[in-house]
Amino acid sequence: MTVFTCADSFEGILCGVYDAWMSRLGHANVCLELADMGNLRMFAEYRQVEEDPEKADRVIGAIRRKAGQGVYECVYHASLSCEEQKADRIYRFLVYALHTGPEIVGMLHIPAVYELFRMNRFVTNEAMHMIEFVRFSQTEGGILFGTAAPKNDVVPLMAPHFADRLNAENWVIYDEKRRKAAIHRAMGEWILAELPDDSFRRRLAEAGDQAEFENLWRTYHKHIAIAERTNPRCQMNHLPLRFRPYMTEFQKGV
């Protein structure tokens, strides 16, 4: 068994796929792992994957040509997943996908396809939840600042939605876990940036003076519930507790 270790990014995984495939060792004899993940195996040879945009481009080209845009999107979503085995799962899926073509996404009885479908579903569902539940607070100069801590790396999936919806606003969505942010300038483009130092957050927090609307929202949230129908279980099913620390209506008012 030869194990290819690749970086935890879309490009990194695709480079891993390229190296493993082109090593000509046979699909059964290779395996992909993310770098720095747990224990080493005893009877395996480890190879470090070198990142090279050209390798990734060739894999993307092959996916698009042979399997179409739908499969490409599935693979991209899966690469944002938080699961450790995602690199190998993407590889196993591509073995089928490049052979079969676009209709592979519906063949859920194949375990490799199902695994990818499952990761894809988790990522897109969480992205949808984060789009719904992320809360902005207004800071210095009218900049909207939202914080999130999603399980999967969904900020790149949230950004296009808000770039369209809040196109005339300056906003930032900050992923606390991965210390990266999507930053959008009014009437402009959005970018993805790594922000290892979070001193900017304190500056933004100090500048916030929007207690008025946050309090109004808490008032509204309290009054819209019908007392006779109180049902915390149902609320918890729809809005799990892990989202709540970041949501205005569940924070204590000033």
Next chain:
Amino acid sequence: MLIQQNMELREKLAILADAAKYDVACTSSGVERKGRPGQLGSTVYAGLCHSFAADGRCISLLKILYTNQCIYDCRYCINRRSNDVPRAAFTPDEVCRLTMEFYRRNYIEGLFLSSGILKSPDYTMDLLYQTLWKLRYVHGFNGYIHIKAIPGADPVLIERVGLLADRMSVNLELPTSEGLKRLAPSKDRTRILTPMRQIQRGIAGQKQGIVPAPGVERNVPYRWKRQFVPAGQSTQLIVGATPENDYQMIAVAEALYKNYDLKRVFYSAFVRVNDDSLLPALPGGPPLLREHRLYQADWLLRFYGFSAGELLSETSPNFNVFLDPKCDWALRHLERFPVEVRTADYDTLLRVPGIGVRSAKRIVTARRSGRLGFEDLKRMGVVLKRAVYFLTCGGRMMYPLQIDRDFITAQLLGEEKRRAWDIGQKDSYRQMSMFDDGFLNPAPTEEDRLTAVLGQM
């Protein structure tokens, strides 16, 4: 009646949110619209729920009344004329400011604006129109707007409002005209159905290329021209305020879907907010389980190809308390089961309890390329707990089960009873005791049977 001048915005919001909360519709679905440069907002076809209130209902829109002053005296309504409650009214600017600022912070998906009847239906509708006009054209709001059409308002006003809103609704409230006469003496059924018909014609006319009213928005740039009620119309029925049975309710809903092209009918379990001799006493709280069953049946009508007559009839006019409507139907039609997963068509699969729209579609796609087994079905989202009694895979059932009505009912009941209990008696957990054998008794094993037969105890 208490009318305060110069009330703080926060108080007004509290009063008018309280007054609006018994209206159940809070969906933002039905229309996909991209953002426009420089404006605020977009809409998503499936709708987005931004929060959930303590009662577990979704908060998608900022649901408020424009005012809770009302000239009518409907007996079920908290805002009726004869009630002594604090009254308030927004101004158009306040509604716009709240909507814009909440929307920017991603609290809401849009605005749901309803109102008590102030002075006259026309006057009220005109206030709502002014508010919407400001929101759309002064503030550049491009998000979702759901608005109530006030029965009795001028058709021209309704048409103008329809061009600014995404969804309109007229509440039927009570399914029969007798019920309406009893509890809402100042409303009558034909007056409610008139605007509904008008909205339906407007939407249909637009689809055929007939613009509803040429030149209505003459002073508006062409790129801002809007469609007439693009997300369709909806209505609401109150459950349990009048003695109508489930069959009547669901038949009315079906007729509304068919004859008025409604997008949704909402059901609202009656909450007794007024102490009135004509209202039923509800010692067990609002009829939540009944509301739940009606929603289940409503889904069956809209997405599963069922008709009201199949689910209920004059002789058995109410839903089974213990079984959901689909299981109930399946148990009454065991001659159609079991269904073979590998060959049955989509419509047949949809009628199997435990299979939904998504899983049926996945099955139909996946089986083109391979043989499906029960394990695969589970992965596709089929609820085998229920489906297992009604399916075969390659000619075999998952377990050697008998297709017998009593047997399957007993099996399904164990599962369903617990869920019905959860809905009816939320927050009360079963106390476990030493002598509670409800679910702790193990089934007899093969050895037990053998020893029992051979008499070797």
